[in-house]
Amino acid sequence: MTLLDLIYPRRCPVCNEVRPFGESGACPACLEALSFVSQPACMGCGKELKGGGSYPFGGEEYCPDCLRHKRSFSGGIALLNYNEAARKVMAGLKYKNRREYADFLAAEMTKRRGRQILRLGADVLVPVPVHKKRRRERGYNQAELLAKGLSKRLSIPVRRLLIRTENTQAQKELGYEARQRNEERAFSAADCEGIRRALLVDDIYTTGATAESCTRALLSAGVGQVFLLNMAVGVRRD
Numbered sequence: 001m002t003l004l005d006l007i008y009p010r011r012c013p014v015c016n017e018v019r020p021f022g023e024s025g026a027c028p029a030c031l032e033a034l035s036f037v038s039q040p041a042c043m044g045c046g047k048e049l050k051g052g053g054s055y056p057f058g059g060e061e062y063c064p065d066c067l068r069h070k071r072s073f074s075g076g077i078a079l080l081n082y083n084e085a086a087r088k089v090m091a092g093l094k095y096k097n098r099r100e101y102a103d104f105l106a107a108e109m110t111k112r113r114g115r116q117i118l119r120l121g122a123d124v125l126v127p128v129p130v131h132k133k134r135r136r137e138r139g140y141n142q143a144e145l146l147a148k149g150l151s152k153r154l155s156i157p158v159r160r161l162l163i164r165t166e167n168t169q170a171q172k173e174l175g176y177e178a179r180q181r182n183e184e185r186a187f188s189a190a191d192c193e194g195i196r197r198a199l200l201v202d203d204i205y206t207t208g209a210t211a212e213s214c215t216r217a218l219l220s221a222g223v224g225q226v227f228l229l230n231m232a233v234g235v236r237r238d
């Protein structure tokens with residue numbers, strides 16, 4: 001307990017209620033409402049495979065989206081299935097200046113998937129950048145906060161290797177192909193010589209278009225392999 005905890009009491013990242021003195025993280029009911037990704041999960045994006053949604057493919061299993069679209073990343077780990085409770089955490093982190101929610105997510109990711117992440121033997125954590133204009137408005141990049149929270153716990157350095165080169169239009173209305181074309185031009189990577197493995201960190205994974213574009217930029221700048229770390233994976237289809 002520090003002085004800061006008294007000035008800024010800890011809040012539940014789902015319902016935003018103040019947590020009892022000395023407690024942090026989500027309150028028991030909200031923790032229950034969060035749906036953590038369980039196995040089997042997609043060997044591509046890390047999305048949980050529901051019964052009937054998985055297909056054998058070279059002895060491994062992939063979700064329908066990863067079977068349909070070619071992926072340049074080598075695999076992924078995801079923490080939460082995107083449900084109403086997860087939506088609240090992400091909305092707080094992204095739009096309501098609840099930066100401390102990143103710490104909750106990084107702690108849960110480390111607790112539940114830390115060993116698996118360390119087994120990947122990655123050299124760096126690379127946050128997916130937001131566009132400069134959005135960063136200015138928001139004051140921070142949520143993916144970077146997540147990467148820093150993970151770095152502190154897993155002792156993997158954060159490197160901001162990617163930059164966003166164009167302000168992409170709102171992606172929500174676009175289909176996968178249009179989204180991919182739109183995202184294609186959106187990222188470039190600094191010189192990545194000597195980096196064998198990078199973990200690309202983002203808050204939400206939906207169609208995979210952003211992750212794919214970031215991965216291609218990193219690979220063409222010299223990174224050997226890219227794996228994804230996503231706090232939530234969406235079920236929305238394009």
Ligand SMILES: [Zn+2]
Nearest residue numbers: 012015027030
């Ligand atoms: Zn709560």
Ligand SMILES: [Zn+2]
Nearest residue numbers: 042045063066
């Ligand atoms: Zn997948």
